[in-house]
Amino acid sequence: MTEPLWTAREALAATGGLLTDSKDWVAEGVSIDTRTLKPNDLFVVLKDQRDGHDFVPDAMARGAAAALVERGDCGPGPHLLVPDSLDGLRALARASRERSKAIRVAVTGSVGKTSVKEALAAVFRAAGKAHWSEKSYNNHWGVPLTLARMPRDTQRAVFEMGMNHAGEIRELTTLVRPHVALITRIGPAHLENLGSMEAIADAKSEIFEGLLPDGVAIYPADDPFAPRLASHAKETAAGFLLDFGVTPGAAIAVTDFESSPHGSSGQVSVLGKSVPFAVRAVGDHWAWNAAAIFAAGIASGIDAEQVADALAAVEPEAGRGRAAKIAFPDGEFTLLDDSYNANPVSMRAGLSVLAATAPERGGKRIAVLGEMLELGPDAPKLHAELAGAVDAAGVSTVILCGKLMKHLHDALPAGVEAIYALDAESGTGALAEHLGDGDVVFIKGSNASGVHRIARALTEGRAFGGGKDR
Structure with a gap:
């Protein structure tokens, strides 16, 4: 029989906390989110934009084995009471490492x-x-x-x-x-x-x-x-x-x-x-x-x-370079979804993938690029310097989302059709207007730029109503 992940007494010894109610529970997992919590998980309360104590009753109703908490007034137990729940989680981590x-x-x-x-x-x-x-x-x-x-x-x-x-x-x-x-x-x-x-x-x-x-x-x-x-x-x-x-x-x-x-x-x-x-x-x-x-x-x-x-058997994850053929009202296009995050190095690497992916049936290459964040004072320059990589990738149309992408927009050569969109929502509409059969669409940007929502809209068919005639 497989041993449980945590017994109540092991968790108590690891954290130095106080057990309330039952002292004999066992946990098969650890969760910080009631939406994904499984029965017999230990629910760990964390405090960020929302206070996890507010979700303890829901966690227990969903079958949590116990809750690691800082307060004893958050509903039915059993609870493992500690001074700081994040420190308690770290203590569990150290105990897991040591055993x-x-x-x-x-x-x-x-x-x-x-x-x-x-x-x-x-x-x-x-x-x-x-x-x-x-x-x-x-x-x-x-x-x-x-x-x-x-x-x-x-x-x-x-x-x-x-x-x-x-x-x-x-x-x-x-x-x-x-x-x-x-x-x-x-x-x-x-x-x-x-x-x-x-x-x-x-x-x-x-x-x-x-x-x-x-x-x-x-x-x-x-x-x-x-x-x-x-x-x-x-x-x-x-x-x-x-x-x-x-x-x-x-x-x-x-x-x-x-x-x-x-x-x-x-x-x-x-x-x-x-x-x-x-x-x-x-x-x-x-x-x-x-x-x-x-x-x-x-x-x-x-x-x-x-x-x-x-x-040889590893498949790229969604948002991290996965390629997919997607049907839409005007035919079919190839989506290169690299939308999870971006910096200048990974952006150039992604554009090289676009360059290596040939359109079909007379299609074209389209790049949807979201701004790259946390680059400091050099951000305008680092965005503008991508112009050469965009041009070298053979991009026909580039849709640029976010304020910093205006610097790339202004640096692109005349042969590239550049569309500036203030945000990802506007970019979705612009892409639907320009998408055609056989096109290759590459999407990449910092997570906060929101271009991952464009990729999701494409895969779920929400980006287009009727497509575009050639």
Whole structure:
């Protein structure tokens, strides 16, 4: 019989709290959201824009085993009463870590971290009992929640770590204490908060500070900040440094990489041994992603051939480069949905995918681009500098959403039809006006730009009533 995730007495010992009502409950999961809570979950109250205490009665009505709370006046129990519920969640996370024999991998980076995390989770699942961050649960509550949810018998686990400010990744990696820590690539994400690319590299390097003694620090050999990342790693408990990329001298190097609208393939050199691989994802940036996945997989005790086999079956997630054929009143078009988030590096990578995807039946390439946020004083310049990448991608029509995209609009050459929309809602209407049979539509922008709603409207058929005649 499978052991429960948490017993009441284990949760009490971990948190140092006070049990009310029943002291014999068992929890099979941990939840912070009554909408997704499952029967026998431990409901953890968090306070943000809304106070989770208000939802305790609903959680108990939905079958929660108990609720971890700061107040005893929030309805029927049983309750585990603690001074601070987020600290209580962190305490559960630490206890989960201490009782586990799992190999823990931490992943961060300015671009590619979620794609690498998801693919690495697939590799781990193929190799045994795996656990991984749900969605992009990579912040101050998402990482402890993921760790607190880790089943006792997990063999390998991967945790995504994000940040907006210096010091945030240090807190997360110290909680997880990974055996392997990976930085994908450094780019100008969160430049507004950190001020310089050097500061971004330093903040990402904090992930190495949580490594267990003799842990493995993995960093991108091709990155301009590779020496800086390696220097930080050498100052930690890391016993091994492993670099990856497309540079032949890297310990894990991808060569002969080719990408087509149907997928990508190449060879990976693992300490001199060459292994062929293929992925269903598209774009030159997948050369770096694949190298990172091989590096972390091998560092976690999985051989390169097993990594290659698992990688071949990985499907890109919605919003992260997934390609789909969509029927509409005037025929069919191809949607390249990369709408989850964006910075200048990932935007160029996505546009290269658009360039490699040929329209059909006389169609055209359309790009729907949302503004990139948190870039600081250089934001206007960084938006305008995308003009060359848009032109090189063979875009016929570009729909630009958000105030900062006005700078790209003004920098585009005359041969590109540029439509400026103040927001995503206006962009949806503009796209419906210009969409035709055989077109390829690429959508990307910062999450707050709202262009993911355009992608959803397209997939759900809400973006068009009658289409456009050619």
